[in-house]
Amino acid sequence: DFLNALQEVKSAFGASTDDLERCRLNGIIDCGSRHEHIKQRAMLLAEQVRQSRGSPLMTCLLEGPSGSGKTAMAATVGIDSDFPYVKIVSAESMIGLSESTKCAHIVKVFEDAYKSPLSIIILDDIERLLEYVAIGPRFSNVIAQTLLVLLKRLPPQGKNLLVMGTTSEVGFLDSIGIRDAFSVTYHVPTLRTEDAKMVLQQLNVFSVNDIDSAAEALNDIPIKKLYMLVEMAAQGEHGGKAEAIYSGHEKINILHFYDCLQDVVRLL
Amino acid sequence: DFLNALQEVKSAFGASTDDLERCRLNGIIDCGSRHEHIKQRAMLLAEQVRQSRGSPLMTCLLEGPSGSGKTAMAATVGIDSDFPYVKIVSAESMIGLSESTKCAHIVKVFEDAYKSPLSIIILDDIERLLEYVAIGPRFSNVIAQTLLVLLKRLPPQGKNLLVMGTTSEVGFLDSIGIRDAFSVTYHVPTLRTEDAKMVLQQLNVFSVNDIDSAAEALNDIPIKKLYMLVEMAAQGEHGGKAEAIYSGHEKINILHFYDCLQDVVRLL
Amino acid sequence: DFLNALQEVKSAFGASTDDLERCRLNGIIDCGSRHEHIKQRAMLLAEQVRQSRGSPLMTCLLEGPSGSGKTAMAATVGIDSDFPYVKIVSAESMIGLSESTKCAHIVKVFEDAYKSPLSIIILDDIERLLEYVAIGPRFSNVIAQTLLVLLKRLPPQGKNLLVMGTTSEVGFLDSIGIRDAFSVTYHVPTLRTEDAKMVLQQLNVFSVNDIDSAAEALNDIPIKKLYMLVEMAAQGEHGGKAEAIYSGHEKINILHFYDCLQDVVRLL
Amino acid sequence: DFLNALQEVKSAFGASTDDLERCRLNGIIDCGSRHEHIKQRAMLLAEQVRQSRGSPLMTCLLEGPSGSGKTAMAATVGIDSDFPYVKIVSAESMIGLSESTKCAHIVKVFEDAYKSPLSIIILDDIERLLEYVAIGPRFSNVIAQTLLVLLKRLPPQGKNLLVMGTTSEVGFLDSIGIRDAFSVTYHVPTLRTEDAKMVLQQLNVFSVNDIDSAAEALNDIPIKKLYMLVEMAAQGEHGGKAEAIYSGHEKINILHFYDCLQDVVRLL
């Protein structure tokens, strides 16, 4: 069933730091070849850093729509790399701090990384680290400048570092020069109908007859939204059905599923 | 009569925190199917959170014109959910505080919620929490960033949280990315003629002959404005009539009612 | 004569707080039916608050051109209501204070009002309270947010409050949402020719032959400007005539009156 | 001769406060009927304030091009009024002070005036008091708000006040509502050819043949610039002629005068 599927996928990854695991609340499921390809290229960068002679610093940006799986992918690279120092920098742990304290925190993470021969730093949701809002736009230039310098500053002799950033506002990062400060940028996509179908099959919560139409309706959905939607639909129209669905005794009512889809998907 | 009707509706809700009750000064009256439908969907989200395995955090935005009943509805879900922790965050209790103190206050409410297995937080009048004015526009980015992070941050293992926001400035929330930070958004509408008629019948302050024309005149009025208007009209042209009207001895003069309507409804 | 007329009108109002009286430097004279109608509607709101069950808070905005008599009218309602707590909030008493001190002062007035069963608060010249200038425009958002919250916050159980605002910048108040925060808005007009004539007759400073042409020239003048103009004209072309005019021994020279009018009325 | 003429005009005014006298460095010469007319109207306002019953506060703005004689005229009214309290508020004495200290200073001058039965306050170069620059435009809103309130605030019972402002940026004052805050506004003009001729005749530094062409060339010059230009021309092409000219032994070379005129008058 659905929840067990989640558990299985998760447990396949062995021990790793808690912070990184929390980034993959629903585990890692096969999301199709495009997701897979990007993950492999990112792992190759980790490899390059590990064996580096001429490039002690590599930087890579994962950009894509909200919920497309960027953070989970970066966390996965961090976990799979087996580097001694892997750290995620996130706005969650810096709520309410002043701009300069945030800067100090970020710089500290880099200084710590410089002490390890092999390090990965994940700058999660860079637009949030920068306190970005589209109106204005407003953002913290102090933090932006700090990132711009850190993304270019070489680690000390013999230390090697991979920096991975994630963002769903690549246009903004471009406009302030942070996108260009990364050596490479990969686009993490939403799910196409065929990807969505594969995911739904793995979750096993729809009847065989409904799975095609459900997948069709889900074209271009981000993986994170798909998970949330399935949970909503599993409740049933009047609540209380979730248990039965996850245990495999019942299947999701496709009409109620369409209803939930409409609540979630915003029509513009 | 009108006031007793209010009392009846109110007392139907049993004991609940005072703060939430104050949000329903005029109780909850049947406002038609569209209001009802939204309330049920919101209750279903509470249900999903209660039974959650994969979605410990659900977020839901109630948006609609000023006075359409958003706050009363959110309060009602909070009361009816029977969750151990239900808290409303409102600008009223934070007048004159600095942006950072407001942030601290908001964060505190979330931290408290994280200690309860089941919690509801109502972010009332989000544009007011954000100190929004349309000119500029101006608003507190510090508070906006705090909300953006809190609306995405997962509660600790085993804790589950429903966040409900209300706003009459959904366009603004959209422009700063806060609307998209909510999983679902529901539109709380004004009253259509048929809804208004039903409400007037329950209030019983018009003569049978006038009720249709009164309801007609009220098309598209928000429920809150309807209550205020009825009170104004009940005064009578020269004051002093209220008692007689509420006790059922007299009915509202329809012509005076039209007069009051013109004072209240702004013609653009 | 003119000055005695002033005195008479003034003394007709009996004892009342000095602050409110100072708002009616020239007393209250009959300015025509439109002024009168607005005053009555405002008194009715006071009545509604007095007898309120469902609407413990009423808010009313008096808007109109500079000098049309808004402040004097609000003061008159405050005096005539006989409410135990009537307070005027004005920029005059807060010159040079910081925004936050002004906020504190305003909040204090509301807190005090919440202790009285029946209160009236006059927010005089709201654009001035908000430190508004058209260029930019600039204004104090801190104070604006405070007013927006206070205009919506319910008094405690059993306390009832009427808030009256005055402004000559209703377009600005509209653009920042403060106009909509008031339940009702009334427009206080300038004097039409017939109103001006009536006022001039009461003042008795023109010869019977001149009064019609004088009133004609005054079409659309605000009452406050009319008073100032009459005083200027009463001086005479070379000064020193005022005594004679006010005592009724002489009348204002209509040609000199036209001269003064041109100094005062700005041609665009 | 020129300098004696200056002395004569000056000594005609008798004793008066030094500050006010410094505003008339070149004394007061007859500048034509338009200047004279304005001065008389301003004196009439002082008269109205002196005898006031209904208008304890009069406010009057003198606006006009740079150097047209506004400050000197206001100072003259102040001196001629014989009011016990006459004070000039000028940016010169507040260089480098903070906005709030400047406000305090201005408020203090008004408070002092409120203690005298009859007072005149001259707000000199209001745009400079407001720290105005056209780019932006930028200015001190704190000071602007202070002036807006002070220009409307009534003196205490029995005290009467005339406020005179001067400005060469009336368009700016208009845009921030300060022009409208004055009861009356007078335009102080530059010199027309006939006015300039009259002034030159009084100064007696040109030969009779040249005076017409000189005056012709000076059409539309402000009185202050005329004085400066005459001093420049009196130096002679190689310097050292001033003594001879002022003593009447020589006359200004009209060609050199034209040269100087071109240096001073900016062609756009």
Added chain:
Amino acid sequence: DFLNALQEVKSAFGASTDDLERCRLNGIIDCGSRHEHIKQRAMLLAEQVRQSRGSPLMTCLLEGPSGSGKTAMAATVGIDSDFPYVKIVSAESMIGLSESTKCAHIVKVFEDAYKSPLSIIILDDIERLLEYVAIGPRFSNVIAQTLLVLLKRLPPQGKNLLVMGTTSEVGFLDSIGIRDAFSVTYHVPTLRTEDAKMVLQQLNVFSVNDIDSAAEALNDIPIKKLYMLVEMAAQGEHGGKAEAIYSGHEKINILHFYDCLQDVVRLL
């Protein structure tokens, strides 16, 4: 030779304050009639101030393209005037100071000047004193206001002051009203071909055959850039030639000179 020529020109000026001398690093060479004319007019203003009765304050702005010799010219007037107090106010000596400290410094220089019967103050590079950048534009309004007041404030009785400003951003000074605050403005031009030729002849570093084509190429060059260019060219293509050229043993290679010219002159 070139360097001796420099020395000669310099030593012709006798003793003077070091600060002023540093402003004429390359001495003063004959730059043609237009430069000369401006210098004489400026000297005449000094003369006027010296003998002043009616104009104790004269102000004069030297504006022109970067390097055209404004500072050197102002310094020269300062030196040649033999006034007891001559002071240059420059951004160089105020690097890193706050706006208000800079103001205080500037005010201090004026206060000191007011103690001397005859003073000259040079406000060098006014746009730099104002911390001007074209983007925005940004500048210090605090300092701008200070200058605007100081340029109009009369020295005490019996003290006379000439203020000379220099700027290469006259358009900006105009837009903030500082240009108009000066009594007169002179334009310090670049060198026309004939001026450049005359300068090159004095420097004696080109062969007679080349001097015309060199001067032709230098049309419209500022004198300061000409000096720098000659030094660059004197190095020779491979360095090391300077000594030979300045001592007169060799002449500058005209082709290399063209090369250097292209590096220096920016083609747009």
Added chain:
Amino acid sequence: DFLNALQEVKSAFGASTDDLERCRLNGIIDCGSRHEHIKQRAMLLAEQVRQSRGSPLMTCLLEGPSGSGKTAMAATVGIDSDFPYVKIVSAESMIGLSESTKCAHIVKVFEDAYKSPLSIIILDDIERLLEYVAIGPRFSNVIAQTLLVLLKRLPPQGKNLLVMGTTSEVGFLDSIGIRDAFSVTYHVPTLRTEDAKMVLQQLNVFSVNDIDSAAEALNDIPIKKLYMLVEMAAQGEHGGKAEAIYSGHEKINILHFYDCLQDVVRLL
């Protein structure tokens, strides 16, 4: 092989300060005649400063696209000049400092330089020193003003200084007047196909057959990006090939190289 080539090039430069050497992580390789020409002109400026009599201060800006070799070239001039004082001012060593502390640091470097008879100061990445972002644009005017003054201020008698700046935002520097504050500006270009081919031949990591098509694909690449790209490609499609390639046992797979190129080169 590639890495040895790097080593060789590096060791050719002998002892020099570590800071400057770090700026040439991949040594200096022959990048074609255009790079070479610029380096020679810059060296000539150092020569001019060394022998200066009339120009104790020379300033030179190296501008060009990101990674084109500006910093390495400036460092090389610094090293090759053999001047006693050579200092690089870079944002890396000032992360998180306030604007004024940064200013103080920069001023300190200049003050130190003024103590040495011959100095070179490298202002690296001036847009970063200025905390520039394109949005707005925003930047530190305090630092900009400091640079504008320092780039014009003469060293004390007998001290000579060459200032070299680098930037990849020459348009921005132009818009704030900093480009014009430099005496000369040189454009450091990307590699043309023939330059790229020469570099690839020196690196010796492609098979002879591939080198032409590889160079063709690299047209207009900056030298720094070329190094990074070669390292990526050397990893091989599945990682682990780097050793074999650098030791010369294998060559880079041209197809994989094209793949990497696409990741790195951004198509707009």
